[in-house]
Each structure stands twice: as C-alpha cells, then as structure tokens.
Amino acid sequence: MEVSMVVSLVVVCGAYAFFTYLSQHDSYVEVYEGEKSVVLPCQVFWLPEVTKVVWSRFALNPTTVHQHQHKDELHVQNQHYSGRTSSSPYALKTGDHSLTLKDPYLCDSGVYTCTVYSKGNMMGKKTVQLQVKELPPLFTRLLQPVVPLTGLLALLLVICLLFYFVYNHIPVSRVEVEDGAPLVMLPFQTETPLPADVTVEWSRCAPEPMIVHEYRNGHLIRQDKFYSNRTTLERHRVTIGDFSLTLRNPCFRDSATYICTVYKNRDIHVQKVVRLKFKGSWWSWFLGREY
Known part of the structure; x- marks a missing residue:
C-alpha cells in the first residue's frame, strides 16, 4: 500500500512539475514568409x-x-494546414514533439x-x-550581392504586365x-454581349502566378x-455578366494583381x-503608391 501511494504521489508531482515547466517556458519563433519551413x-x-x-x-x-498518436493523424486537421505539417515518427519515444510547418504564410x-x-x-x-x-522591400533585396534568378524573372514579369495593361x-x-x-470582393461587371458557356478564369500574375478560380458551366474546374x-x-x-469573385479569409499573401479573363474556344x-492591396504590405506599395 505504501509503495502504491508513493508511486501515485510521484505521478501527481510529476504532472504538476510538467504543467509548471511548460507554462513557464513558452516559446517565440520568427520566420520570413517564403522560407521553406519553420519548426515549432x-x-x-x-x-x-x-x-x-x-x-x-x-x-x-x-x-x-x-x-500524432502512433502516427500522424491528418484527417482531423484544419484544411488550411493540409500537406504542410509533419512531426517525427519517433516522437512518442524520443519526447521531441516539435512541429514542422512548411511554406509559412503571413496568416x-x-x-x-x-x-x-x-x-x-x-x-x-x-x-x-x-x-x-x-x-x-523588393528594392532592398535587389541591392544584395546575389539576386535569385526567380526574383529577376518575377520583376521582369511584373514590368511586362504593367506595360501590357497600359497599352492595351x-x-x-x-x-x-x-x-x-x-x-473581400474582386469586382467585375460587364455589359458586353457574350456567347453561352464561356469560361471565366480568375488568375494572379504577381508576385506569384496562380490559378485562383476557373469556372465553366456552373462548376469550378481548376x-x-x-x-x-x-x-x-x-x-x-x-x-x-457579373463575374465578381468573393475571396474568404484574405491574408497578406493575397496582395497581388489579379486578372479575370472571359473566353470561349481560345477567343x-x-x-x-484588379489590384488587391492588403493594408501595410510592401508588395502593394511596389505595385503603385497611388492606391
């Protein structure tokens, strides 16, 4: 009986010490958006x-x-983190339960x-x-001794697109x-007569090209x-003729130049x-201070 009481006391004290240890040792982690991953x-x-x-x-x-319970259980996670989290498969044995978060966003x-x-x-x-x-800021990074090729290509793409917008x-x-x-709503209404069954493509060209929403015949296709x-x-x-796009849970990474193209059979x-500015983002400043 005495042995069991001692064991129970040790467990209770251990749990209390664990609580105290964790509450007093919270962590602060900083990372730049664009890094491959960050460890919590x-x-x-x-x-x-x-x-x-x-x-x-x-x-x-x-x-x-x-x-993590014997293995990563990703079916219960928030979809915002889908495909972006991982922990050591030996975490329960080693005691290292640190989380790796890939492609960290501002949000x-x-x-x-x-x-x-x-x-x-x-x-x-x-x-x-x-x-x-x-x-x-982009101009600061361009002054660094080594400029990544992707950065130069992105800058060239932006310049070309800006000229394209002006002259067309x-x-x-x-x-x-x-x-x-x-x-946030990205607005686009037109009174131009259009054929039936057109494809509506919302895309972003800068700073990171993506297909935002491609629509045809009442369905999201890509x-x-x-x-x-x-x-x-x-x-x-x-x-x-209202092709306005609703974007939910906007974050700083959504600051970009968006293009809505309505076409059929490549015509x-x-x-x-639409230029979307997130208040205080350096990318919006670069796109144009006339906002």
Missing part, C-alpha cells in the same frame, strides 16, 4: 508513456493543426498550443508564438482590405491549392484587372 518546438524528454500529442490554434475552426502568425496526453489524460501544454514576417487599356480596379476581414475552399463565383450573377471576349 515542444520537447518533453522525461515524461513516460506519452500516447498522443495535439497541436492546436484556437483562433481557427477546426482548431487542430496537427495530431500563419499566431499562438500555437502543444498539448501532451498520457493514457487519455492531459498532462500539460506548451504555447508557441509564431511570427511570420514580410520579406524586406484593360480596365483596372483597386481594392483595399484590412487585416482580419472575413472576405484552382491552385492555396485558394482551395476560399473562392466563390455566383452562378446566377455570371448569367447577367478572349473581355478582361479585367
């Missing part, structure tokens, strides 16, 4: 029989960023919680403050959105993963350019 630390080397670890971000719904900034369980009981948690910072007189709209806004589940093109509006009938 969570090491517990001495606690026995850890059976499950859950990384959460309570500002999201669902809150689960990553869950990934926030507080992450690492919660450790043992046989169904929560043993404690640790918080990590992640700050994803904007890249330095494509209508240009400017939209500004604040941090934390639930959605888009880049970054915009998955974040865009809507109203079918009933398309029929009356372009009408186009519209």
